[in-house]
Amino acid sequence: MTRIWLTGLLRRHPARLLAATLGVAIAVALLACLGSFLTRSQATMTERAVRTVAVDWQIQVTPAANTAEVARLVAASPGVQGSSTVGFAHTSGLSLSSGASTQNTGPGMVLGLPPGYRTMFPAEIRTLVGADTGVLIAQQTAANLHAAPGDTVTIGRAGLPPARAVVAGVVDLPQANSLFQTVGAPVGAQPTAPPDNVVLLTAAQWHQFFDPLAAARPDLVSTQIHVQRNHALPPNPAAAYATVSAAAKNLEARSAGSAVVGDNLGAGLDAARGDAAYAVVLFLFLGVPGAVLAALLTATITSAGAGRRRAEQALLRARGASARQLLGLAAVEAAAIGATGSVVGLLGATMVNYLAFGSTGVGATVGAAWAWYLGAALAGIVVAAATVLLPARRDLREHTIAAGRTQIERPGYPVWARLGLDAVILIAAGLVFTATTGVGYQLVLAPEGVPSISVSYWAFAGPALLWLGAALATWRVADLLLGPGRSVLARVLRPVTGRLSGITANSLSRQRRPLVRAIVLLALAIAFAASTATFNATYRQQAEADAQLTNGADVTVTPAPGAAVAAGTAASLEKVAGVKAVEPIQHRFAYIGADLQDLYGVRPATITRATALQDSYFPGATAADLMGTLGAKPDSILVSAETVKDFQLRIGDPVTLRITDTASDQPHAVTFHYVGVVNEFPTAPKDSFFVANASYITAHTGSSAPGAFLVDTGGKDSAAVAARIQAMVGTSAAVTDIATVRNTVGSSLTAVDLAGLTRIELSFALVLAVGAGGLVLALGLAERRRTYAIATALGAKSRHLRAMIFSETGVLTVVGLAAGALTGSVLSVMLVKVLTGVFDPPPDTIAVPWLYLGSVTVLTVGALGAVSAIAVVAAHRPAISVIRDL
Numbered sequence: 022m023t024r025i026w027l028t029g030l031l032r033r034h035p036a037r038l039l040a041a042t043l044g045v046a047i048a049v050a051l052l053a054c055l056g057s058f059l060t061r062s063q064a065t066m067t068e069r070a071v072r073t074v075a076v077d078w079q080i081q082v083t084p085a086a087n088t089a090e091v092a093r094l095v096a097a098s099p100g101v102q103g104s105s106t107v108g109f110a111h112t113s114g115l116s117l118s119s120g121a122s123t124q125n126t127g128p129g130m131v132l133g134l135p136p137g138y139r140t141m142f143p144a145e146i147r148t149l150v151g152a153d154t155g156v157l158i159a160q161q162t163a164a165n166l167h168a169a170p171g172d173t174v175t176i177g178r179a180g181l182p183p184a185r186a187v188v189a190g191v192v193d194l195p196q197a198n199s200l201f202q203t204v205g206a207p208v209g210a211q212p213t214a215p216p217d218n219v220v221l222l223t224a225a226q227w228h229q230f231f232d233p234l235a236a237a238r239p240d241l242v243s244t245q246i247h248v249q250r251n252h253a254l255p256p257n258p259a260a261a262y263a264t265v266s267a268a269a270k271n272l273e274a275r276s277a278g279s280a281v282v283g284d285n286l287g288a289g290l291d292a293a294r295g296d297a298a299y300a301v302v303l304f305l306f307l308g309v310p311g312a313v314l315a316a317l318l319t320a321t322i323t324s325a326g327a328g329r330r331r332a333e334q335a336l337l338r339a340r341g342a343s344a345r346q347l348l349g350l351a352a353v354e355a356a357a358i359g360a361t362g363s364v365v366g367l368l369g370a371t372m373v374n375y376l377a378f379g380s381t382g383v384g385a386t387v388g389a390a391w392a393w394y395l396g397a398a399l400a401g402i403v404v405a406a407a408t409v410l411l412p413a414r415r416d417l418r419e420h421t422i423a424a425g426r427t428q429i430e431r432p433g434y435p436v437w438a439r440l441g442l443d444a445v446i447l448i449a450a451g452l453v454f455t456a457t458t459g460v461g462y463q464l465v466l467a468p469e470g471v472p473s474i475s476v477s478y479w480a481f482a483g484p485a486l487l488w489l490g491a492a493l494a495t496w497r498v499a500d501l502l503l504g505p506g507r508s509v510l511a512r513v514l515r516p517v518t519g520r521l522s523g524i525t526a527n528s529l530s531r532q533r534r535p536l537v538r539a540i541v542l543l544a545l546a547i548a549f550a551a552s553t554a555t556f557n558a559t560y561r562q563q564a565e566a567d568a569q570l571t572n573g574a575d576v577t578v579t580p581a582p583g584a585a586v587a588a589g590t591a592a593s594l595e596k597v598a599g600v601k602a603v604e605p606i607q608h609r610f611a612y613i614g615a616d617l618q619d620l621y622g623v624r625p626a627t628i629t630r631a632t633a634l635q636d637s638y639f640p641g642a643t644a645a646d647l648m649g650t651l652g653a654k655p656d657s658i659l660v661s662a663e664t665v666k667d668f669q670l671r672i673g674d675p676v677t678l679r680i681t682d683t684a685s686d687q688p689h690a691v692t693f694h695y696v697g698v699v700n701e702f703p704t705a706p707k708d709s710f711f712v713a714n715a716s717y718i719t720a721h722t723g724s725s726a727p728g729a730f731l732v733d734t735g736g737k738d739s740a741a742v743a744a745r746i747q748a749m750v751g752t753s754a755a756v757t758d759i760a761t762v763r764n765t766v767g768s769s770l771t772a773v774d775l776a777g778l779t780r781i782e783l784s785f786a787l788v789l790a791v792g793a794g795g796l797v798l799a800l801g802l803a804e805r806r807r808t809y810a811i812a813t814a815l816g817a818k819s820r821h822l823r824a825m826i827f828s829e830t831g832v833l834t835v836v837g838l839a840a841g842a843l844t845g846s847v848l849s850v851m852l853v854k855v856l857t858g859v860f861d862p863p864p865d866t867i868a869v870p871w872l873y874l875g876s877v878t879v880l881t882v883g884a885l886g887a888v889s890a891i892a893v894v895a896a897h898r899p900a901i902s903v904i905r906d907l
Contacts, residue, residue: 034902036799037322038358041408044319045362045423048312048375049401051785053370055308056393058781062300064256070289071252073259075196077146078269079283083205086279088244095280096270103141103249105130108224110231111241113177115218117166125168129218130201131176133227141249146221149673149752151190156226159219160752163579165189176230177221179238182764184230187221191752194219204245204283228709244378252287258297263289285363299859304851305481309784310488312400314549314789320363320408320795321542340746351413352406357425359405363398370397373781428880438500442734443893445491450486450851457483458854480855487851489775490845491548492541499836503533510832517831518824525828536829540837543881547841548848550786550877555849556856558868563860566635568763570862574632575706575739576729580754586726594730596728597749599742604631606704607715608728610686611678613664620680621705621728622715625652631731636865647697655717658693661709662700670695678711683723691721701862704729736794785874790877795884799892806873823893831888 070486082091087104095104110133115126139146139153149160151170160167168174168188175185194200197215222230235242250268254261268283437443457480502510504869511526517523529536570573578594580586587593594603607622625648628634634644640662658676670676674695682689719725734742743758750756849867855861 040322041358042362044062045401046366048315048398049363049366050369051311053394054781060302063297066293069263070293074289076247077250078413080246081281082244091280100251105135105138109243110229113179116175125167126218126231131220133224135224145292147193149191154190155188156186156222157192159192161581162218188583189556199285258293262294265289275433287642316404321538323408341840351410355405355409363401420428446467446490454483495541495544495840499537514828543837544795544840546790548791548844551780551845552848554870554873556852558870562868568759569738572759572762576732576743576758577729577732578754597745601735604731605727612681621712623719629734632703637863640698650696651714655714657696659697659712661701662698790881791884794881795888801889824879826892
């Protein structure tokens, strides 16, 4: 009997089975794709965090400890692949004599590197000029001393005669901040910047120069053991962080106080684990609605044939089939749809992963990936059971044989609609949204140094309630239009249907529930496509803004501190091929009270020629207004929110800063007036700083020397332009481009292949939108073949059938697209607001991908039109044969 049942379904209703299978396949494929993306992204974050660390551990040997014993203990520790002992010594100053002039610097650091150090830690040092070994000086030190390979540098030693060394090369120290950290000190006690003057010596030469200093002044000399660890870590950043941190604490415990671990690797993983939590959040916010929508599509597809299924069940019951047998047949149908849909979905997910990411989705995270694939397949089977088996069971319990053979039922009004539950849910969504976007609310909380991460899943209630409330509200509006509002609908349809407008409206009204469900599904599909596309576009927009904020512009040229900048430097840079505009920006340091902060001097009228300023940088005001104020009132100053709070400032208050005067080389009091808050600014640090008018700073310090040049390349060929500029300026300045910075700044979430995720989400959103419109409409029209056949038998012509079919299509299209656009707009705003923590900086405006949304609309309308045209052709079959078949 089972075989006969399945054979009959395949022969008589292949379209319905295929459509239901495709609905399950879409849900399975989407879950599998997003699940494999989640595991891949977390593994990528861990890999990136590890890759960006030059030295995994910097172990400070305490003064009373035996360095050799600590080195043996470190080498024998689990997970340690290699280690090098590095000497650190303070120098009282450096000098270099060239001809009649002598260049002097202030205090600095001298490091002693053992043989093989650069091989073990290749990312710590980058050679700019000269040899890779021997006496090496940092780029800034070379600029301060006007030194080059072959020059002799004098190294000052406190209380001892200076030592002399011949420079072999000039190097860059990309990881200077971590290299010169105070190991064991909390974040707030770390030095604000690495030393300006650095010399690297071989270990033998360092001991020759500084062993005598260690005996006389042990406070000026220290020893660190730099460690390279085994990077076979768990793919999840939180788990990797816990593993590395536990190993560091274990080493400190076994050293009995003789070693303090500076866990650079743990610090990198600490930052990545918060971003991994946001990846989970993105999966839940953007992926789960799509899977639910695919399940609803399957349910709508199966419900399109509910009347026919009830008639078939009634016939079987009348011929003696029991309820258990009928449930068994429904279970077989559900199993066939679920199993086939799951297999097709997993194959589709594998193909989509390959096209989007260049892999099948099963790589380094084999176990997690297969777990997601298995979970997605089980979800597909559950969807099939919920949409096929449960309705069959409900029909058996609630319908008699006579009722099952009824072709048209009087639709009832559900309880939730009578209670106004849709309005209540929408109000609740607004309240939750307000609560979860308030001041101080954090979606993901990852306390520094604490292994556990807290995710406020309460924030998911807002979008979830909006989805549900919007669906119910759309159902209510569509039902009112097709039911009590059928007279209005008849007038609207009259230009298309003519004298049949009343008949068409009444026909749609009596069988409106399938059409209402199709409208709701189309609206949700359009809302899903719109909200997902808008979020992804806004994310890309802010990732680019973050890169430009960090780098300052497409290319930024930063002269070495203390180096003289020629007056025509900006003009020379403008002549470089590919450069559109050059804007100098001053960088000073200023004291407010006892607090030293960065001070940036800008030209308000022209600063935006080379960089973008977003309103979100300036809370409570706009970028244009505050730049206008700086230009109109040169003594104006913008202050960070933290400084405003610490010093209890109010708009208009005078702010006195002590800035170094060029003539006297001493701090000089300069009075500004506080006019606004600045939280972010190109090239500025994340913490406290000031922004003021460059001309006012120049007038009160006697120097207009820029701290950097912001170079606009029109967004094109930034790396090539940076290379040309670097060749022109040599080692006298550092040149950075936005293409390089884009891969390193912001959250490690940015480094994940968001483009691939976007392609997956938007592709599925497009499929769901087209399927929700075209597929559901096609099945609905197919179920009404009997109605069209009877109309034909009563004398309806082709134009009448065409008008009836396209009237239904028009109602579905107009109402569905309008409701979807409204829901998608509100949902887009909600997603961007709730997920503000993902964006750095927060967006001024939401980016709307009009091209994609237009494409979705055109394809959806095209699919609906094509289905209607096919239905019109099918309606021309002889009425008698159609009625006989049905």
